[in-house]
Amino acid sequence: MSKKLWEASQRIKFSSNLYSFEQYISKKYSKKFNQNYSSILKWSILNPGKFWDSVWDYCSIKGQKGKKKLIKSKVFYKNKFLPKSKLNFSENLLSKNNKDKAITFISENGFREERNWKQLNNNVSRIINFFKKIKLNKNDRIAAYMPNCIETVEVFLATTAIGAIWSSCSPDFGINGVVERFSQIKPKILFITDKYFYNGKEINILQRLPKILEKIKSIQYVVLINYPGEKYLPSQYKFKKVKIFRWNEFKKIKTKKIKFSKFDFEKELAILYSSGTTGKPKCICHRSGGVLLQHVKEHQLHCNIKEKDNVFYFTTCGWMMWNWLISVLASKASIVLFDGSPIYKKDDLLLKIAEKEKITLFGVSAKYIDALRKSKVSSKYKLSKLRTICSTGSPLSREGFEYIYKNIKKNVHLSSISGGTDIVSCFVLGNLYEPVISGEIQNKGLGLDVDIFDDGGKSIKNIKGELVCKNAFPSMPLKFWNDKKNIKFKNAYFNKFSNIWHHGDYAEIKKSGGFVIHGRSDTTLNPGGVRLGTAEIYSEVEKFKEIMDSIVVGQAWDNDIRIILFVVLNPKYRLEADLLKRIKIQIRKNASPRHVPAKIIAVTDVPRTKNGKIVELAVKNIIEGNEIKNREALANPEVLEKYKNLKELSY
Numbered sequence: 001m002s003k004k005l006w007e008a009s010q011r012i013k014f015s016s017n018l019y020s021f022e023q024y025i026s027k028k029y030s031k032k033f034n035q036n037y038s039s040i041l042k043w044s045i046l047n048p049g050k051f052w053d054s055v056w057d058y059c060s061i062k063g064q065k066g067k068k069k070l071i072k073s074k075v076f077y078k079n080k081f082l083p084k085s086k087l088n089f090s091e092n093l094l095s096k097n098n099k100d101k102a103i104t105f106i107s108e109n110g111f112r113e114e115r116n117w118k119q120l121n122n123n124v125s126r127i128i129n130f131f132k133k134i135k136l137n138k139n140d141r142i143a144a145y146m147p148n149c150i151e152t153v154e155v156f157l158a159t160t161a162i163g164a165i166w167s168s169c170s171p172d173f174g175i176n177g178v179v180e181r182f183s184q185i186k187p188k189i190l191f192i193t194d195k196y197f198y199n200g201k202e203i204n205i206l207q208r209l210p211k212i213l214e215k216i217k218s219i220q221y222v223v224l225i226n227y228p229g230e231k232y233l234p235s236q237y238k239f240k241k242v243k244i245f246r247w248n249e250f251k252k253i254k255t256k257k258i259k260f261s262k263f264d265f266e267k268e269l270a271i272l273y274s275s276g277t278t279g280k281p282k283c284i285c286h287r288s289g290g291v292l293l294q295h296v297k298e299h300q301l302h303c304n305i306k307e308k309d310n311v312f313y314f315t316t317c318g319w320m321m322w323n324w325l326i327s328v329l330a331s332k333a334s335i336v337l338f339d340g341s342p343i344y345k346k347d348d349l350l351l352k353i354a355e356k357e358k359i360t361l362f363g364v365s366a367k368y369i370d371a372l373r374k375s376k377v378s379s380k381y382k383l384s385k386l387r388t389i390c391s392t393g394s395p396l397s398r399e400g401f402e403y404i405y406k407n408i409k410k411n412v413h414l415s416s417i418s419g420g421t422d423i424v425s426c427f428v429l430g431n432l433y434e435p436v437i438s439g440e441i442q443n444k445g446l447g448l449d450v451d452i453f454d455d456g457g458k459s460i461k462n463i464k465g466e467l468v469c470k471n472a473f474p475s476m477p478l479k480f481w482n483d484k485k486n487i488k489f490k491n492a493y494f495n496k497f498s499n500i501w502h503h504g505d506y507a508e509i510k511k512s513g514g515f516v517i518h519g520r521s522d523t524t525l526n527p528g529g530v531r532l533g534t535a536e537i538y539s540e541v542e543k544f545k546e547i548m549d550s551i552v553v554g555q556a557w558d559n560d561i562r563i564i565l566f567v568v569l570n571p572k573y574r575l576e577a578d579l580l581k582r583i584k585i586q587i588r589k590n591a592s593p594r595h596v597p598a599k600i601i602a603v604t605d606v607p608r609t610k611n612g613k614i615v616e617l618a619v620k621n622i623i624e625g626n627e628i629k630n631r632e633a634l635a636n637p638e639v640l641e642k643y644k645n646l647k648e649l650s651y
Helices: 010-014 019-031 039-044 048-058 087-092 117-133 150-161 173-184 206-215 245-251 286-303 320-331 349-356 368-374 398-408 485-491 535-541 577-590 616-623 637-643
Strands: 003-006 099-105 112-116 142-145 165-169 189-193 195-198 201-204 221-225 243-246 268-273 283-287 310-313 334-339 361-365 388-392 413-416 419-420 425-429 450-453 465-469 500-507 515-520 547-557 562-568 599-602
Touching: 003 398, 003 413, 010 019, 019 039, 019 048, 019 221, 019 286, 039 048, 087 150, 087 286, 087 320, 099 117, 099 150, 112 117, 117 150, 117 245, 142 150, 142 173, 142 637, 150 165, 150 189, 165 173, 165 547, 173 206, 189 206, 201 206, 206 221, 221 245, 243 245, 268 286, 268 320, 283 349, 286 320, 286 425, 310 320, 310 349, 310 599, 320 334, 334 465, 349 361, 361 368, 368 388, 368 398, 388 398, 398 413, 450 500, 485 500, 515 535, 515 616, 535 562, 547 616, 577 599, 616 637
Parallel strands: 099 334, 142 165, 142 189, 165 268, 189 221, 221 243, 310 334, 310 361, 361 388, 388 413, 562 599
Antiparallel strands: 099 112, 195 201, 268 283, 419 425, 450 465, 465 500, 500 515, 547 562
């Protein structure tokens, strides 16, 4: 049964960007929407050219828009938005140049520093001049093996300013992970940190450099950057064909006002990587105009971000949410970067930061919210400026929703969001016109005709199925790098349903119009031929104080599939008969008898990607004796060995 947790007051609605945008399009197109999100959504889908053109104008995109709004094509991914427009992505993020705060960096060990907009512009100017000196060109790939710090943002902005193509990995990727990704795109220059910190440990990155350069022959230049607030680690490395620079040398470079060249809307912006474990990471190339337009839409119309807001999202440079966060600068808001463990020394570290930095939008993972709930972190924070909490990475449970309103803040817009690296944005997310319902993502994003299909391609409601998008949109990938004739690209998104974007999420549209994500399609369970989502099991298991973490997979068994639940126990408890019984009763009662696991097995840890997502498919492959090809996508690949040859799975 739907449970309403919060609804914006009329005062909040009338002061929102969404209301302002509604007034703008009402006046422009002589149409009334009456503060009805569904009406605005319907109009945005039926009038894609007018809608995205209006987003450009309303959000004050800098550039030459051109008169043509849309080139329609019968082929989904060949639709072109604002095809005559030209812009510079970086120029739109550097539209301020004063002494207001632009970026704050905080490390897990408490080091803090700021950049104002003037300093940010000057530093980007220095890097651009350095790029000119070494003759970097438009379309050259610039790679960063960096922590989530201000210097990384500055390099990104300089890269996009000159029309080069950005790509990054966070320092928690090992050598193979870096090589697997960057070797495919052949960067000319590498920016690399000397070290980083995680959970109190100092990890030397410089010692990885020789092997990286040995494997990636395209790199001609390396820039060494010391971790913020730390002294440089000594480097004795010399390379025959690679020139080494140090970051502190950049301070000597003179600054001047940046002259931004304008590039086509379709200009390559960045290459992001898929995080799966079934093969080499896919190199997903995104376009400048599409990403910018989609991000400002989400930030301003869905998240209500305004000038001088302070926006925080816990992320690393290896996750698409980093790109999403950096684009907040285009709304003239300030961003807060955090690097390290979110629970270093204390579970509520990030909430303390939210309080101190007067955060207005606080973005974290569903896993983090669940960890706070299980640690019984309660409301003791002065979060008077906090308007929005965003949750992503995995489905947020009903318990997670209710915990936020009971224990963190009562008057806040809790926006669960879902999309992915493939679109570097969201398909479904929040809005201020509609109430927050426990366990549900509020609605589909403006301009996106998102739906749920059964396996036959029929639209369904209140039934679980495949999440699809039936119309083209600006932030769909431009291409996969090195994908001749778009074969991999088409197989990834258009193989299941003809000319319809198939996202790979197993989801459901509820009666309210809200969405529930039930897990990835490739990890759904099929016992007895009946398709089940994993999220229903997780939501019940999470209720047990005895269980810290869990992962559920399907195992091929006796010409069928049986459900296996692995649990990580709180050290205080053991997996005894009583607990086993209670877990099964709980799942049977609140999910269904079909969801009850055939086996429940205690393990020491759960494998996750660098972004914190559990990797069900990897565990399934391991227990069935299949090879895991892309172990470097995992934060803790060694854990997989614990799942091999388990006696409990042999009978």
